[in-house]
Structures are given as structure tokens and as C-alpha cells.
Amino acid sequence: MQAQKRCLISREDIARRVKELATQISRDYAGRDPVLVGVLKGAFIFLADLVRALPFPVEVDFVRLKSYGAGTTSSGEIHITKDVEEPLKDRDVLIVEDIVDLGLTLDFLRKHLLTHHPRSLKICCLIDKKERRQVEVPLDYVGFPVEKGFLVGYGLDCGEKNRTWPEVYELINC
Numbered sequence: 001m002q003a004q005k006r007c008l009i010s011r012e013d014i015a016r017r018v019k020e021l022a023t024q025i026s027r028d029y030a031g032r033d034p035v036l037v038g039v040l041k042g043a044f045i046f047l048a049d050l051v052r053a054l055p056f057p058v059e060v061d062f063v064r065l066k067s068y069g070a071g072t073t074s075s076g077e078i079h080i081t082k083d084v085e086e087p088l089k090d091r092d093v094l095i096v097e098d099i100v101d102l103g104l105t106l107d108f109l110r111k112h113l114l115t116h117h118p119r120s121l122k123i124c125c126l127i128d129k130k131e132r133r134q135v136e137v138p139l140d141y142v143g144f145p146v147e148k149g150f151l152v153g154y155g156l157d158c159g160e161k162n163r164t165w166p167e168v169y170e171l172i173n174c
Contacts, residue, residue, distance in 0.1 A: 005152070009144055009168035014126075014154060017143045018046070021124060022053035024141060025094070028122075033059070034092040037084055039109065040064040041163070042098035045155040046126045046143075050096060061086045067105050078108045088116035098155045099127040103135035110137060127151065127168070144168075 038047035040062050051058055064082035093113060100106050106123065113121055124141035131148035152158050153165030162169070 003158075003171045003173050005169040005171055007167050008146065008149065008151065008170045009127075009154075011154075011166045014143075014166075014168070015049070018049045019053050021141050021143060022050055022055075025050075025124065026055055029056075029092060029094075032092050034094050035059045035061055035086055035088060036094045036096050037113065038062045039095065039097045039105075040082065042155045042157065043096050043126070045163075046098055047096045050124070059086055063109060065105050065109060078105050080112065084113070084116070088113065088118045090117065090119050092120045093118040093122070095121070095123045097123065097125040099129055099151065100125045100137060100139060101129050101132055103133050103137050106137045107135040126154070127156075 036047065036051060036058050038044055038060065041064070047060065051060060061084045062082060063080065063084055065078055066081050067078045095106070095109060095113065097106055106125075110121065110123065122140040123138060125139055126143040127146050128139055128142045128144070129146045129148065129151070149170035150158065151168055151170055152162035153168045155163055156168065157163040158171060
């Protein structure tokens, strides 16, 4: 049986919320020179829209972590497959993530980036999904709180598919 989908967050709501987050981030980082660290692959679309909405230039770097593989459940083991390249010591760092689900990956990344001794480290996520949270992580900027569901679109994928849909959908019967 092929999974069905229902639109959970429209492209208009995403665009509006990204602008609101950019306004909040702009206030908080006024006069500073932050580095935004996007978590590949899921956050690249959100990150691109977010940096375009900021009224000042920022440095962008990426990390890639592996915990899901091609499936829909986390293996529980997290591996860095691409680390940051920019020096983060004494910098203001903002992690940009697509979704916080279990919290394991983001907790791992946060602890890893703290070893680089940034001046500050904050987290911005598009979706805060609490259904299966195992580790609480401090989220400074949240696009949309979502209680449950398997979500795809706007960077979120299922086995590397459905990432390019412009809205966020909940897959039903997957």
C-alpha cells in the first residue's frame, strides 16, 4: 500500500514563519557576526530561505550526521560524516535544523560544537516534534511545534524521497 499524505504546513505558512524567525534572529544577533551551521541534508532548504530573509550577511557552514540511513527509524548511533570547516572559537554559532524528533542527533551535535569553544551556541529548528523525544535539547527558535506524525517535504525526507515538496506533509500509513 502506498502511503497517503496530508498537508500539515502550507508554503505560505512556512514563508511567513521563516520571516518571523529571521526578524527575531536579527534582533538577537544585531551587531554580531554569527555563523549558521546547517545540518545536512534536511535543513538546506530552510537554511537557504532563512539566510535570504536576514538583513545582514552571515557565514554559513554545514555538518552532516548519520543516524537514520534509508529507513524511517533512527539507529540510535550518530556519526559525523561532514564536520564544520569554519573556525568556531569565540564565534556566535546558530545551528539550523529541519526537525527535532528524538533529540539524540541534535544533543550529540550540540555537545560536539561546544568542543569548538564558541562564544554562544543557539539552535533554530523548523519543526519541534515532541512525540518521541528522548533527550531534551534547548531550542531557541522554533518554526512549528508538531505533536506527532512522520513528516516530509521542505527538506524533510523519507528514504531520500519527498524532500523537494514545497509544503510539509504528514505521511499516513507509511
